[in-house]
Amino acid sequence: MxxxxxxxxxxxxxxxxxxxxxxxxxxxxxxxxxxxxxxxxxxxxxxxxxxxxxxxxxxxxxxxxxxxxxxxxxxxRPAIDREEPAFEARLRKNQEAKRRIAEVAAELVEARQTVALDVGTTTHLLAQRLSERGGLKFFTSSLRTASLLGEAGREVYVPGGQVRGEELSVCGPAALEQFERYWFDIAFIGVSGISTEGMFDYSLEDSELKRIYLRRSAHKVLLCDGAKFHRMSLVKIADFAGLDLMISDVAPPPDIAAALREAGVAVRIVPPPGA
Structure with a gap:
């Protein structure tokens, strides 16, 4: 405890x-x-x-x-998170760090790209940054993120399927089948935690779409604040082999850094506040 x-x-x-x-x-x-x-x-x-x-x-x-x-x-030994906190509670936690991660992530997106945005709080903050930019095609299973981008006049696509509770994410076989047909220039992945074993999430349903983003994207970017190191939850999404880059606010612990390095994943640490 x-x-x-x-x-x-x-x-x-x-x-x-x-x-x-x-x-x-x-x-x-x-x-x-x-x-x-x-x-x-x-x-x-x-x-x-x-x-x-x-x-x-x-x-x-x-x-x-x-x-x-x-x-x-x-x-x-990683800590195990058994219950998924509400979206708003997660959004408030480490929000400053998540905003800085989103700012750096936005710099990776180039003109006229197709961008996959996973469900999650940091990816939602990234969508806020990208909502000011035209000429992009967005694909997301998050209805919150889709609404934000749609209200900003951006071109955004969501899959058909079942809406998952408070998370307001679309999931199910129809959603998986639809997004499996697409190819994305860049995907931004959110997680509940990472350990030396790889990336984890609370939801079986959302994890299936995360794996599609990892399979169907030219460039795969993990957005992970330092509070998620050495944490696990119900579902292992994947190991690190499918990733290209992790963006965080702090350097990962040595054992996780070694696992990322072995998998060939680059790590980018965002500047501290005021830097």
Whole structure:
């Protein structure tokens, strides 16, 4: 179980040894953590956590990554997410990081391309960026994204099929058959999490369309913020072999970085805020 934030008085009195123990425990339970999250939990500055991480790395306990840390030499067990949070809740989580990922992803789209946009919050933010650009053909199973692009006057196509609940995604055999006929210049894929084993999602139905995007696109791009590292859910979409590029706000932990490198996937880290 995740730890709960300490009371304010406890935070102010917390000695370095207790913070260090909390950091090691967080890395052991989560596999990877972000400095900003731990600082908020402990009620201390991000600079304090970074100094702690320097000491722990010097002692050989943790390995710092861009924005966070992992255990040294550990075989990390991914956390399992069994329930799919509501779309709006996911959209609010790490929204700043997702917006920066979407900005960089938008730079990859060239004039007159056919663009496949997966369901998900980061791909929806990408659609907002691309809605200002004409001359593109968009294909998506997300009715939210299709509505956004349609209202902006863009050319957008959705498959026929069954609408899946709160996610407002179109799925089912008819949708799969229709999109299997197309060829896309570039596809942007969203996930619930990644581990060394590959990419994961909550939904059996949506995962089938993700695999079509991976099969039927010339260039495949994974959009993944750092909170999704070392996380799994119900369905494994695919391993990394079908990807060309991953865009994230922080560098992946060493074991995931090695898996991406072995699969030939390029990694692009977006600039920090204000850079």
């Amino acid at each position: 995740e730890s709960t934030p300490l009371a304010l008085g406890d935070q102010r009195r917390m000695p370095a040894q207790v913070r260090h123990a909390h950091l090691v425990d967080a890395a052991r339970r989560r596999g990877f953590f972000l400095v900003v999250d731990i600082a908020a939990e402990l009620g201390v500055s991000e600079m304090t956590i970074r100094r702690d991480l320097i000491e722990l790395e010097r002692d050989g306990v943790l390995v710092r990554t861009r924005g966070g840390a992992v255990l040294t030499g550990a075989s990390v």
